[in-house]
Amino acid sequence: MKPFREALQERVLILDGAMGTMLQERGLQPGQSPEELNLTMPEVVASVHSDYIEAGADIIITNTFGGTRFKLAHYGLEDRLAEINTRAVEIARTAAGSRAYVGGSIGPTGQFVEPLGEVPFDQMRAAFREQAEALVAAGADLISLETFLDIKECRAAVIAIREVSATIPVIAMLTFDDNGRSVLGTPPEAAAITLAAAGADIVGSNCGLGVDGIYDILCRMRRVTALPLISQANAGLPQLVGDRTVFPGTPDEMVAYHDRMIKIGVRIIGGCCGTTPAHIRAMKEALASRQRVWLPGDQASGATLLSSRSGWATIGGGTATAIIGERINPTGKKLYSQELQEGKVAYIRREALEQVQAGAAVLDVNVGAPGIDEPSAMQRAVFCASGAVSVPLVLDSSSPAALEAGLKAADGKVLINSVSGEAKSLKRVLPLAKKYGAAIIGLALDKKGIPDTAEGRVAIARRIRNAARRIGIPDHDIIIDCLTLTVSAEQKRAAETLRAIRMVKQKLGLSTVLGVSNISFGLPQRPLISSTFFAMAMEAGLDAAIINPKDKPMMDAWRSAMVLLNRDQQAAAYIEAYRDQQAVAARPAVLSEQQDTILERLSQAIISGDSDGIVSLVELALAEGYAPLEISNEGFLPGLEEVGRRFDRNIFFLPQVMQSAATMQAGFTRLKVEMHGEKFKSRGKILMATVEGDIHDIGKNIVCTLLENHGFEVFDIGKNVSATTIIAKAKEYAVDAVGLSALMTTTMSEMDNVLKRLRSSGITTFTMVGGAVVTQEYADRIGADLYAKDAMEAVAKIKCLLNVSD
Numbered sequence: 001m002k003p004f005r006e007a008l009q010e011r012v013l014i015l016d017g018a019m020g021t022m023l024q025e026r027g028l029q030p031g032q033s034p035e036e037l038n039l040t041m042p043e044v045v046a047s048v049h050s051d052y053i054e055a056g057a058d059i060i061i062t063n064t065f066g067g068t069r070f071k072l073a074h075y076g077l078e079d080r081l082a083e084i085n086t087r088a089v090e091i092a093r094t095a096a097g098s099r100a101y102v103g104g105s106i107g108p109t110g111q112f113v114e115p116l117g118e119v120p121f122d123q124m125r126a127a128f129r130e131q132a133e134a135l136v137a138a139g140a141d142l143i144s145l146e147t148f149l150d151i152k153e154c155r156a157a158v159i160a161i162r163e164v165s166a167t168i169p170v171i172a173m174l175t176f177d178d179n180g181r182s183v184l185g186t187p188p189e190a191a192a193i194t195l196a197a198a199g200a201d202i203v204g205s206n207c208g209l210g211v212d213g214i215y216d217i218l219c220r221m222r223r224v225t226a227l228p229l230i231s232q233a234n235a236g237l238p239q240l241v242g243d244r245t246v247f248p249g250t251p252d253e254m255v256a257y258h259d260r261m262i263k264i265g266v267r268i269i270g271g272c273c274g275t276t277p278a279h280i281r282a283m284k285e286a287l288a289s290r291q292r293v294w295l296p297g298d299q300a301s302g303a304t305l306l307s308s309r310s311g312w313a314t315i316g317g318g319t320a321t322a323i324i325g326e327r328i329n330p331t332g333k334k335l336y337s338q339e340l341q342e343g344k345v346a347y348i349r350r351e352a353l354e355q356v357q358a359g360a361a362v363l364d365v366n367v368g369a370p371g372i373d374e375p376s377a378m379q380r381a382v383f384c385a386s387g388a389v390s391v392p393l394v395l396d397s398s399s400p401a402a403l404e405a406g407l408k409a410a411d412g413k414v415l416i417n418s419v420s421g422e423a424k425s426l427k428r429v430l431p432l433a434k435k436y437g438a439a440i441i442g443l444a445l446d447k448k449g450i451p452d453t454a455e456g457r458v459a460i461a462r463r464i465r466n467a468a469r470r471i472g473i474p475d476h477d478i479i480i481d482c483l484t485l486t487v488s489a490e491q492k493r494a495a496e497t498l499r500a501i502r503m504v505k506q507k508l509g510l511s512t513v514l515g516v517s518n519i520s521f522g523l524p525q526r527p528l529i530s531s532t533f534f535a536m537a538m539e540a541g542l543d544a545a546i547i548n549p550k551d552k553p554m555m556d557a558w559r560s561a562m563v564l565l566n567r568d569q570q571a572a573a574y575i576e577a578y579r580d581q582q583a584v585a586a587r588p589a590v591l592s593e594q595q596d597t598i599l600e601r602l603s604q605a606i607i608s609g610d611s612d613g614i615v616s617l618v619e620l621a622l623a624e625g626y627a628p629l630e631i632s633n634e635g636f637l638p639g640l641e642e643v644g645r646r647f648d649r650n651i652f653f654l655p656q657v658m659q660s661a662a663t664m665q666a667g668f669t670r671l672k673v674e675m676h677g678e679k680f681k682s683r684g685k686i687l688m689a690t691v692e693g694d695i696h697d698i699g700k701n702i703v704c705t706l707l708e709n710h711g712f713e714v715f716d717i718g719k720n721v722s723a724t725t726i727i728a729k730a731k732e733y734a735v736d737a738v739g740l741s742a743l744m745t746t747t748m749s750e751m752d753n754v755l756k757r758l759r760s761s762g763i764t765t766f767t768m769v770g771g772a773v774v775t776q777e778y779a780d781r782i783g784a785d786l787y788a789k790d791a792m793e794a795v796a797k798i799k800c801l802l803n804v805s806d
Contacts, residue, residue: 001098001101004101004141004142004169005169005201007058007101008202008228008267008268009267009293009294010293011287011293012262012266012267012268012269012287012290013058013059013101013267013268013269014056014057014058014059014268014269014270014280014283014284014287015057015058015059015060015061015103015144015230015232015268015269015270015271016049016052016053016057016059016060016061016270016271016280017052017057017270017271017272017275017276017277017279017280018271018272018273018274018275018276019034019048019061019063019065019105020034020065020744021273021274022048022051022276023037023044023045023048023063026044026047026048027041027044028044030692030693030747030750031692031693031720032075033066033072033074033075033077034063034065034066035063035064035065035066035067035071035072035077035084035088036075036077036084037063038063038064038084038087038088038091039080039083039084039087042087042091045063045088045091046091046094046095048063049091049092049095049096050095051277052277052280053095053096053099053100054277055277055278055280055281055284056280056281056283056284056285057100057270057280057284058100058101059100059101059102059103059142059268059270060092060095060096060100060101060102060103061092061103061104061105061144061146062085062088062089062091062092062102062103062104062105062135062140063088063091063092063105064084064085064088064089064104064105064106064131064135065105065106065107065146065147066107067081067084067085067088067105067106067107067131067134068081068106068107068109068127068128068130068131069081069127069130069131070109070110070111070127071107071109071110071695072084074695074720081130081131081134082134085104085131085134085135085138086134086137086138088104088135088138089102089104089135089138089139089140090138093139101141101142102139102140102141102142103140103141103142103143103144103171104132104135104136104138104140104142104143104144105144105146106128106131106132106135106143106144106145106146106157106161107145107146107147107148108147108148108149108150108153108154109124109127109153110695110696110697110698111124111153111698112150112152112153112698113150113152113153113156114383115383115387115659116150116152116184116654116655116658121152121156121408121409122408124153124156125156125157125159125160125163126160127160128156128157128160128161129160129161129163129164132157132160132161132164132165133164136164136165136168140168141168141169142168142169142170142171143161143168143169143170143171144171144173145157145158145170145171145172145173145200146173146206146207146232147173147175147206147207147272148172148173148174148175149174149175149182149183149184149698150182150184151174151182151184151186151190151191151194151195151309151411151412152309152411154172154174154191154194154195155194155195155198155411155412155437157172158170158172158195158198158199158200158437159198159199159435159436159437161199162198162199162435169201169202170199170200170201170202171200171201171202171203171204171230171268172195172198172200172202172203172204173203173204173205173206173230173232174186174188174191174195174205175205175206175207175208175772176188176205176208176209176213176217177208177209177789178209178213179650180216180217180220181310181650181653183654183699183772183790184309184653184654184655185309185310185653185654185655185656186309186310187220187310187311187312188205188217188218188220188221189220189221189223189224189307189312190307190308190309190310190311190312190412191203191221191307192221192224192225192227193224193225193305193306193307193312193412193413194307194411194412194413194437196225196227196437197307197413197437197438197439197477198413198436198437199437200227201227201228202227202228202229202230202267202268203221203225203227203229203230204217204218204221204229204230204231204232204266204268205217205218205221205230205231205232206230206231206232206233206270206272207232207234207272207273207772208234208772209233209234210233210234210235210236210249210253211231211233211249211253211254211256211257212257213233214231214232214233215231215257215260215261218231218261218264218266219264222264222265224305224312228265228266228267228268228294229264229265229266229267229268230266230267230268230269230270231257231261231266231268231269231270232268232269232270232271232272233249233254233271233272234247234249234271234272234273234274234275235247235248235249235250235253235254235271235273235274235275235276235279236248236249236253236274247273247274247275249274249275249279251278251279251281251282251283252282254271254275254279254282254283255282255283255286258283258286258287258290259290262290262292265294267294269283269287270283271283273773302316302317302475302476302509302511303315303316303317303318303319303476303511304316304317304415304439304476304477304478304479304511304543305413305476306362306392306412306413306414306415306439307392307411307412307413308386308389308390308391308392308393308411308412309386309390309411309412309653309655310390310653310655311390311391311392312392312412313361313362313391313392315362315415315479315511315513315543315544316476316479316511316512316543316544317511318567319543319567320562320567320568320573321538321542321543321544321545321558321561321562321567322361322362322543322544322545323359323360323361323362323544323545323547323549323555323558324360324361324362324363324364324394324513324544324545324546324547325351325352325355325356325358325360325362325363325364325547325548325549326364326515326517326546326547326548327351327354327355327548327550328347328348328351328352328355328363328364328365328366328381328385329364329366329368329396330366330367330368330369331366333347335347336348336369337369340367340369340372340377341369341371341372343376343377343380344612345380345381345383345384345612346610346612346613348365348381348384348385348388349384349385349388349608349609349610352384352385352388352389353388353389353608354550355548355549355550356389356390356391358549358550358555359549359555359558360391360549361391362391362392362393362394362415362544363385363389363391363392363393363394364393364394364396364417364546365378365381365382365385365393365394365395365396365406366396366397367381367397367402368396368397368398368399368402374397374399374401374402375399375401375402375404375405376405377402378395378397378402378403378405378406378409379405379406379408379409381406382395382405382406382409382410383409386409386410386411386655387609387655387656387659388608388609392412392413392414392415393406393410393414393415394414394415394416394417394441394546395407395410395414395415395416395417395438396417396418397417400428400429400432403416403429403432404432404436407432407435407436407438408436410436413437413438413439414438414439415438415439415440415441415479416429416432416433416438416439416440416441417441418440418441418442418443418481419433419440419441419442419443419464420442420443420445420446420460420464421442421443421444421445421446421460421461421463421464422445422446422447426464426467430467430468430471430473431471433468433473433477434471434472434473438477439477439478439479440464440468440473440477440478440479441479441480441481441513442460442461442464442465442468442478442479442480442481443460443481443483444456444457444458444460444461444480444481444482444483444500444504445457445460445483446460446463450483450485452493452496453496454482454496454497454499454500454502454503455503457482457483457496457500457504458500458503458504458507458508461480461482461504461508461510462507462508464478464480465478465508465510475508475509475510476511478510478511479510479511479512479513479543479544480504480508480510480511480512480513481512481513481514481515482497482500482501482504482512482514483497483514484497484514484515484516484517484518484519484533485497485518485519486518486519486520486521486522487519487520487523487529487533488520488521488522488523489522494519494533497514497537498536498537498540499540501514501537501540501541501542502540502541505541511543511544512541512542512543512544513542513543513544513545513546514537514542514544514545514546515545515546515547516530516533516534516537516545516546516547516554517530517546517547517548519533520533527551527552527553527554528553530551530553530554531553531554531556531557532557534547534554534557534558534561535557535560535561538557538558538561538562538565539561539565545558559573559574559577559578560574562574598617598620598621598624598626598635599621599626599630599631599634599635599638601617602614602617602618602621602631602635602636602639602667603635603636603638603639603642604639605617605639605663605667606635606636606639606640606642606643606660606663606664606667607639607642607643607646607660609656609659609660609662609663610663611659611662611663611666614663614664614666614667614670615666615667615670617667618631618667618670618671619670621635622674628671628674628675629681631667631671632668632671632711636664636667636668636709637710637711639660639664640660640661640664640709640710643656643657643660644657644792644795644796647792648792654702654790654791657706657791657792658702658705661705661706661709664709665705665708665709668709681711682711682712682713683710683711683712683799683802683804684712684713684736684737684798684802684804685712685713685714685715685733685734685735685736685737686707686712686713686714686715686735686736686737686738686739686798687715687717687726687729687730687733687735687737687738687739688700688703688704688707688714688715688716688717688738688739688741689716689717689718689719689721689725689726689729689738689739689740689741690718690719690720690721690740690741690742690743691720691721691723691740691741691742691747691750691751691754692720692721692722692723692747692750693720693744693747693750694719694720694741694742694743694744694747694750695719695720696719696741696742696743696744696771697718697719697741699741699743699770699771699772699791700716700719700739700741701716702791703739703741703770703788703791703794703795704716705791706791706792706794706795707794707795707798710795710799711804712798715729715733715735717729723750723753723754723757724757726738726740726754726758727754727757727758727761727763730758730763730765731761731763735765736765736766736802737765737766737767737768737785737798737801737802738754738758738763738765738766738767738768739767739768739769739770739794739798740754740755740767740768740769740770740784741769741770741771742769742771742773742774743771743772743773744773748771748773748774748778751769751774751782751784752781752782755767755782755783755784759783766785766786766798766801766802767783767784767785767786768784768785768786768787768788768794768797768798768801769782769784769786769787770787770788770789770790770794774787775787785801786798786801
C-alpha cells in the first residue's frame with residue numbers, strides 16, 4: 001500500500017461505518033465495555049472489520065473509542081489499557097492485511113478540562129498520550145480523534161499524540177449541533193484553526209448531524225484551513241421503531257453530497273451512527289467515477305488566524321487592522337497589581353468585557369507584577385478572560401514558565417508576545433509555540449538593542465522568521481513588531497519604524513504589529529501624536545495595533561483609516577459606530593456602580609460570572625438590610641434568567657452558563673450562613689439519572705447544576721442506573737419529576753423501559769428525557785412529558801411543566 005498521505009492526495013478514501021451498533025448486534029451486552037471484546041470476543045470485532053473491508057472501506061478504525069484510562073476505569077479495566085489497545089490494532093491489522101489502513105480510534109474521556117471541569121490539562125494530556133503510545137507502538141497507520149464535544153479536550157489529545165509521534169497522520173473531528181456550534185459553543189472555524197495549529201493533518205466533523213449538516217460545517221472550516229477535510233455523517237437522525245433505535249438515512253441519501261464534498265476538499269468520507277456495510281458499499285461505488293487528485297494548498301491569504309473556544313480573529317491578509325486591547329497589564333495600575341498579589345481576577349474580567357465592547361478583536365494578557373507566582377497568575381488570567389469574552393488572547397510575558405501555563409490554560413490558538421532575535425529568546429520561546437500551536441510576535445531587536453535603521457530591523461525579523469521555519473512554524477504565524485520608540489527622545493526613529501513596516505511586508509511577506517502608545521510618551525496632548533502616528537502606520541500597512549480601545553482619538557483614527565484604506569467595505573463598521581452621532585465616537589456602555597442598586601449589581605455579577613466579587617456584594621446587600629430571600633429572588637435569579645436569554649440568542653454558550661452557575665453557587669453558600677438552618681423554599685423535587693447501560697453523565701450533571709441554581713431540589717443518583725433503582729428512589733424522595741439521560745443509541749430504548757415501569761408501578765410523576773441522541777419525536781413516542789435539547793431548555797421547560805413562576 002502507498003503511504004497514507006500519498007494515497008490521500010490521489011483519491012478520496014472511504015472510512016468504515018458504525019462499530020458500536022454492529023457489536024451490539026453480534027453479542028455486546030448492555031452496560032458492557034465494547035473495548036473488552038478485543039480480549040474476550042476478538043473474532044466478533046474482526047468480523048465487523050472484515051465486513052467493512054469487503055464493502056470497500058479503505059480505512060478501518062480500531063475498537064478503542066473508549067480506550068483511555070478515564071473510560072476503561074468505569075469497567076475496572078484501566079490496568080489493561082495497553083493490552084486492550086494493542087490487541088485492537090492487531091485484530092484490525094490482521095483483518096486489513098494490505099487492503100486497508102488501520103486507524104487508531106480515540107474518543108473523549110467523558111470529563112471536562114479545568115476550569116469548566118476538574119481535570120487539569122496535564123492530566124488530560126497524559127491520558128491521551130498513554131492511549132496513543134499503545135496504538136502507535138502496535139502499528140496503527142494513523143490516529144482518529146472522534147466525536148469530541150470540547151475543543152480544549154480535543155486540542156489536548158492532538159498535542160499528546162504529537163508528543164508520541166511527530167509524523168503519524170492525525171484526524172481530528174468535533175461534533176456539532178444543528179445550530180452550527182459544538183455543545184460548548186465552538187464554531188467550525190475556531191475548531192479548524194485550533195486543531196490545525198495543534199498538529200492535526202485532517203480536520204472535520206462526525207456524528208450529531210446528517211450528511212447535509214456535515215457539509216455545511218465543512219464549508220465553514222474550508223474558509224480558514226487548507227488541510228484536507230473528513231466527513232463522517234450519521235445515517236439521518238435516530239428514530240424508534242418498535243423497541244429498536246434506527247437511523248433512516250439510506251445509502252443513496254448518504255452519497256447525494258459526494259460531488260459537493262469533493263469540490264471543497266473532502267478527502268475522507270465515512271459513516272457514523274447508523275451506517276452499515278451497505279452504506280459503505282454505496283459510498284465506494286459512488287466515488288468510483290468521481291475521483292480526482294488533490295494537492296494541499298497554503299493558507300491562501302497569508303493571514304494569521306487566532307481562535308478561542310467560541311470565536312476567531314484574523315490578523316493581516318488585507319483585513320482591517322486588528323485592535324489588540326492593552327489594558328490587562330499591571331504597569332502603572334495599582335488596583336490590578338494588588339489583585340494579582342491577592343489572586344483575584346475582577347479587574348481582568350471587567351477590562352476584558354469593556355475592551356471587547358469598545359472594539360478589541362484580541363486581548364493582550366500580562367500578569368508581570370513583582371513578587372507574584374507568574375505561572376499561576378497567568379493561568380488564572382487566561383481562565384478568567386476566556387470565560388468572560390469570546391475573542392482570542394495574546395500571552396504577554398518574558399517568562400517561559402508563565403507562557404507555558406497560559407498555553408495550557410488556553411482554549412484555542414493564541415499569540416505569544418513575544419520572541420526577540422536573541423538566540424536565547426528564540427531557543428526558549430519557539431519550541432513552546434510549536435508544541436502548543438501558537439502564533440508569535442517577533443520583536444525587531446536582539447542583545448545589541450533596537451537597530452537605528454529599518455534595514456537593521458528587517459534583518460532581525462528575517463532571523464526570527466528563519467528560526468521559526470526551522471522548527472516548523474509557518475510564515476503566516478509570525479507577526480513582526482518593528483517597535484515604536486518615544487518620539488520626544490528619538491524623533492528620527494519614528495520614520496524608520498514606518499519604513500520598517502513597509503519593508504517587512506514587501507521583503508519578507510510577514511504581518512506587522514505595533515504598541516502604538518509609546519510614541520507620545522513625555523509629550524503634552526499625547527492623543528494627538530499617538531492617533532496621528534497610528535494613522536500613518538496603518539497607511540504603511542500595519543496589520544495589528546496594541547492600544548487602549550477605550551481611547552476615543554485612537555479608535556476615531558482607526559475607523560477613519562479603515563474606510564480611507566478600503567479595509568472597511570461600504571464603510572459598514574464606520575457607519576455602525578457613528579450613525580447616531582456627528583463626528584463623535586460611540587463610547588462603550590460601561591456599567592457604573594454608582595447608578596446601579598445593589599440588587600442590580602448582584603444580577604450583573606451573575607451575568608458576568610464574577611465568582612470573586614459575588615460574596616462581597618452579598619455582604620453589602622445584607623448590610624443594607626436585604627433579606628436572604630430578597631437577595632436570591634431579586635438579585636441572583638434575574639441575573640441567571642438573563643444568562644438564559646443570552647444563551648438562547650447564541651450570545652452566551654455553555655462555559656459562560658456554567659461560570660454564572662458557579663458564581664451563583666458561591667453567593668448561595670454565603671447566604672446559607674444567614675439562614676440559621678432554614679432552607680430556601682424548593683421549587684420542586686427532581687430525580688436525575690443516566691439510564692442503565694450508559695456511563696455518560698456530563699450533560700446530566702450540567703442540568704442538575706442549573707436546576708439547583710434555579711431553586712429546585714435535585715436528587716442526582718448517578719449513571720448506569722437500573723429502572724428498579726430509579727423507581728425506588730422516586731418513591732423514597734417523593735419527587736415531582738424524573739429526568740432521564742442517554743448519550744448512546746444503544747441505551748435510548750432503556751428510557752422507554754423506565755417510563756413503562758414507572759407507570760406500571762403507579763408513579764404518576766412528570767418525566768423528562770434528553771441526551772445527544774434523543775429527539776422530540778422519540779420523547780413523544782415513549783410518552784415522556786417533555787424533551788429538552790440542552791440544559792437551559794430543560795430548566796425552562798421543567799419550570800413551565802411544574803407551573804413555577806420567576
